[in-house]
Amino acid sequence: MKTYAYGFPKLVNDRKFKKSIESFWAKKISEEQLFADLREIEKNIQNIYEKYIDFYPAGEFSYYDNMLDTALILGVYDYKNIDNYFSLCRGKDALEMTKWFNTNYHYLVPIISNDTEFNIKWRKESLVESEKRVPYFIGPFTFLKLSKGYNKSDFKNLFEKLLKPYKELISNFKRVHLDEPAFVMDLAEDEIRAIENFYKKLFDVETEIYLFTYYDSVDFLSVLFNLPVKAIGLDFIYVKNNFEYIKKNGFPDNKILIAGVVDGRNVWRSDIKERVEFLKELSNYAKNIMISNASPLYHLPVSIKNEDSLDKNLLNMISFAEERLYELKLIKDMFDGKIKEVDWFHISEFGKDEKIQERVKNLKEKDFTKEISYNERKKLHKDILKLPLFPTTTIGSFPQTEEIRKKRNLYKKGEISESEYKDFIRGEIKKLIKFQEEEGLDVLVHGEFERTDMVEFFAEKLNGIAVTKNGWIISYGTRGYRPPIIYGDISRPNPMTIEEISYAQSLTNKPVKGMLTGPVTILAWSYVRKDIPIENIAYQLALCLRDEINDYIKNGIKIVQIDEPAFREKAPIKKRDWASYFNWAVKSFRLASNVDPKIQIHSHMCYSEFGEIIEYILQMDFDVISIEASRSRADIIEAFERINFDRQIGLGVWDIHSPVVPKVEDMEKVVERALKVLPKENFWINPDCGLKTRKWEEVIPSIRNLVEIAKKLRKSKN
Numbered sequence: 001m002k003t004y005a006y007g008f009p010k011l012v013n014d015r016k017f018k019k020s021i022e023s024f025w026a027k028k029i030s031e032e033q034l035f036a037d038l039r040e041i042e043k044n045i046q047n048i049y050e051k052y053i054d055f056y057p058a059g060e061f062s063y064y065d066n067m068l069d070t071a072l073i074l075g076v077y078d079y080k081n082i083d084n085y086f087s088l089c090r091g092k093d094a095l096e097m098t099k100w101f102n103t104n105y106h107y108l109v110p111i112i113s114n115d116t117e118f119n120i121k122w123r124k125e126s127l128v129e130s131e132k133r134v135p136y137f138i139g140p141f142t143f144l145k146l147s148k149g150y151n152k153s154d155f156k157n158l159f160e161k162l163l164k165p166y167k168e169l170i171s172n173f174k175r176v177h178l179d180e181p182a183f184v185m186d187l188a189e190d191e192i193r194a195i196e197n198f199y200k201k202l203f204d205v206e207t208e209i210y211l212f213t214y215y216d217s218v219d220f221l222s223v224l225f226n227l228p229v230k231a232i233g234l235d236f237i238y239v240k241n242n243f244e245y246i247k248k249n250g251f252p253d254n255k256i257l258i259a260g261v262v263d264g265r266n267v268w269r270s271d272i273k274e275r276v277e278f279l280k281e282l283s284n285y286a287k288n289i290m291i292s293n294a295s296p297l298y299h300l301p302v303s304i305k306n307e308d309s310l311d312k313n314l315l316n317m318i319s320f321a322e323e324r325l326y327e328l329k330l331i332k333d334m335f336d337g338k339i340k341e342v343d344w345f346h347i348s349e350f351g352k353d354e355k356i357q358e359r360v361k362n363l364k365e366k367d368f369t370k371e372i373s374y375n376e377r378k379k380l381h382k383d384i385l386k387l388p389l390f391p392t393t394t395i396g397s398f399p400q401t402e403e404i405r406k407k408r409n410l411y412k413k414g415e416i417s418e419s420e421y422k423d424f425i426r427g428e429i430k431k432l433i434k435f436q437e438e439e440g441l442d443v444l445v446h447g448e449f450e451r452t453d454m455v456e457f458f459a460e461k462l463n464g465i466a467v468t469k470n471g472w473i474i475s476y477g478t479r480g481y482r483p484p485i486i487y488g489d490i491s492r493p494n495p496m497t498i499e500e501i502s503y504a505q506s507l508t509n510k511p512v513k514g515m516l517t518g519p520v521t522i523l524a525w526s527y528v529r530k531d532i533p534i535e536n537i538a539y540q541l542a543l544c545l546r547d548e549i550n551d552y553i554k555n556g557i558k559i560v561q562i563d564e565p566a567f568r569e570k571a572p573i574k575k576r577d578w579a580s581y582f583n584w585a586v587k588s589f590r591l592a593s594n595v596d597p598k599i600q601i602h603s604h605m606c607y608s609e610f611g612e613i614i615e616y617i618l619q620m621d622f623d624v625i626s627i628e629a630s631r632s633r634a635d636i637i638e639a640f641e642r643i644n645f646d647r648q649i650g651l652g653v654w655d656i657h658s659p660v661v662p663k664v665e666d667m668e669k670v671v672e673r674a675l676k677v678l679p680k681e682n683f684w685i686n687p688d689c690g691l692k693t694r695k696w697e698e699v700i701p702s703i704r705n706l707v708e709i710a711k712k713l714r715k716s717k718n
Contacts, residue, residue: 005053304323369594542589647682
């Protein structure tokens, strides 16, 4: 038995990847130092692979994102230098960003025209083949399928144009790793035929192709098994279809089955004995088997070795990326008879609460349905809030300055008292309320200075969820977060956000939004227990949020924003599985927001393909939604042309993931395009996401331009 692993996270060496690149952006280190740091990080990842694994990829390490790297390799964009590379990531010409399948990793979307010519123009430094290292590339179908800009009718022509450069690309090596996760999508018959024709034309290339699929099952395994590739990677963790097909039809004797037998997306330890028994059964149908992780490991933190604050019961139940490599070695050794037993897999009952489970069981349909219609609520809100045409607001967070982070760290270390820390936070809130009033914003926020991360903050205050100390993973580029671990039944022992929100509201007569992270997003950005139905976990979270909103109401808050940026992301890849998912996802939002109808309920979503789920979004029964539209150039507006979208909406007119200050005229273009479809009475002006990662010198002029566009619109549209 041989092992193969891929996708190891880049945040080794105490997140040096993030620190080095951001130091380079800030001009604190030279280009030479940056590349030296990145080479060291990549070498350390190789050393970790070497410790446990027989084979692993070369060249999968990216300075930002592998979809961008592929576009540069194929000549869609020119790689001139590292500055021009990063300008495509975060500069004025930054590419649109969206979710990588149904994960919280974001990729940069290449823009390809119908006339694009592909030519090999860039070679990554780390594409060095060896006996154990297999050169890595994103496969041609996945690259084109996930790109934008071309007409669907031109897909076949563009796909055929990729044949020559891919032949040139792979023919330089004895073996290559081609990532084709798009093979698990809902594909039309002509797309499957195009895949078949493309790969069959690679037959004359002597290179051995190791083709990987993951995240779901492949619907055209009969075609896939006949392609001229040496090895095929399949997910055997999250789907049963792959195994059922192989049991019925077998697997080709002349190919290697790379079986994904350990979880790349969740943290619960593998049952080594059970995995070995599975492989023994699989061996009845596949002659040549290699084992691997079932999806890339960058969805996991680096290692549990750095966690010393977790409950020992929990620590003994989880694996991060390095532990997954260890699991592969254990499975291999047990399968080969080198070991008979191993003390690894543990189950614990801690964290269970029957009262919480009973509360969910007792939910009735009325708990998910609001008392009065949206149109009636809209009249109430108009009288209560008295907002102007084109009301302005922000999404929630404001810059987390070095001083704020320093104070938080001092408080966590016990070097300053709780009262001193709270006084500091109140001071920041007071300054922000004054700033927002002076700049003319209509609906204010408290800034979220006390919050580290929009999920982790709530996880720290809820029972049944654990937070890690060093469990960082990458969301996009260098942006990291620490997913909490939902291990038990979830309850809210105390109010979570009332103190800061009510204080902010006491400082102004303008409405201040209560800010909450929605149940689906908390689920999507956490590692979730598997012993109860996922919808029950969502409803537990929703009930905690509803209790919090009822406390808002007691404290005079009139607007509550429930952020659900992961609402689309969490949906299954295959649309045939959508109905069951959206049923509980919609109901969880409705359960959380089913409060006094006088409270205006907002939601926020960003960086996903929302146009295809707009009908489900409307079922959430919110009053106002804010959606990213700056990088997508307001493409989502096309979705609103297809349905009668009667809710209020704020299309993000300012891309907060770029340091570029948006011009009034650029914002105006987005708004004018939207107003051709949406009534002016329903339109809000806001950024596309929170401002936590921006600097004040970028925020101040951008806020002024945002308010200026609202003033211009009120004059021209009244």
